[in-house]
Amino acid sequence: MKKIITFGLCVLLCCSSLLFAESVELVGGKLKLVLYPKTGTFSLYHLSDVGKNRYEPLYEDRNDGITNWYSVNSNGRIFKLEKKPFRPVEIEVTETGAKFIFTPSDDFQVEQEFSFVNDPETAIPAAVRIETRVENTSGKVGTFAVKALYDTILGENQGIHFSTDLRNRVSTETKFVAGVNPDKVLVSQNKTNSLMFLLGESVPNRHESMYVANWNRLNTHSWLPEFVEGRSFNTQYSINDSAVLIVWPERKLAANRKMITELIIGPYTPSLIPGYVPGSAAETDRLADSEYVYTEAEMLSFTVWERQQAILRLFERIEEIEANPESATDEELVQLNEALDFLLEQTQE
DSSP: OOEEEEEOTTOOOOOOSOBOSSOEEEEETTEEEEEETTTTEEEEEEEOSSSSSOEEESSOOHHHHTTSEEEEEETTEEEESSOBTTBOOEEEEOSSEEEEEEEEETTEEEEEEEEEEEOTTTOSEEEEEEEEEEEEOSSSOEEEEEEEEEOOOTTTTTTOOBEESSOSOBOSOEEEETTTOOOOEEEEEOSSOEEEEEOOTTSTTOOSEEEEEEHHHHSOSSSSOOOOTTOOSOOSSOSSOEEEEEEOOOEEEOTTOEEEEEEEEESOOGGGSTTOOTTSOOHHHHHHHSOSSOOHHHHHTOOHHHHHHHHHHHHHHHHHHHHOGGGSOHHHHHHHHHHHHHHHHHHHO
16 A cells, blocks of 8 residues: 655645555655655655656665665664564654654664655745654663665766765765864755755754765664775775765663654755855756856856856756757857866866
């Protein structure tokens, strides 16, 4: 049985505390979140501009997205949040979304709740909040920690795996540490879609560190990966296979106490970034309304995100002209290539 729940502008939902054996779909705005109780995993999609009701994945979704997972460290023992023999994954519909309930051990239980986050400028769902609550059910004091792995795909074919509000390009192994690195958002993107992870200090219950590296190097049995700053995203078995690992700090919990972690992911939405000032980051609208050929002064004023978007738009336009040479003049093609060279030079600085 597949249960589909649609969220309007006000996020209306009347059913709760129901259990489903098959996937549950939550739809809000242009987003669709699919939860799979058979595996304890979930996939996030964005409505495509091409086709009817066609959604595109924002990270790897093959086999119900099993290359993406959460784990809990309970007193030094690592438990992946997944279906286990005699310990099925429960799923419940809530007033604002849905939640998984995992009981990997008698020592702890996990509730992982999903809800949409509205864009404050449009009041339309623009991202997903994932709140993971770990309760100590061991009857004694224990230590717990949480981590999550996301198998990102959007930036792998663009030559720029990731970018942040402060970095044009993140294309080698990198670690972001809370309180040390001031980056507020990590973005993976291609020509049509983007996926952001909020990093800002004002994000509640935020992570301790975030790693970007080859998926195989992050998909480890040890709690923390072997990190080498600047190492490529290639291994012997996979090329250009980047991923994001998010680690939350260890907490000591008394009996029946909970630790809470929170993550916000979704398409790049400037108004959701901590410290956003309305009107200061209308990158998408400004680029969408402009011509493909930019002035040098305009390109010098671009933010990191605007520059990335402009490069993608120029590549796309040049590909259109190469496929149909009669669609543009020689002068336009020269201007496009000059603008592209200028922006690429800025990216490398």
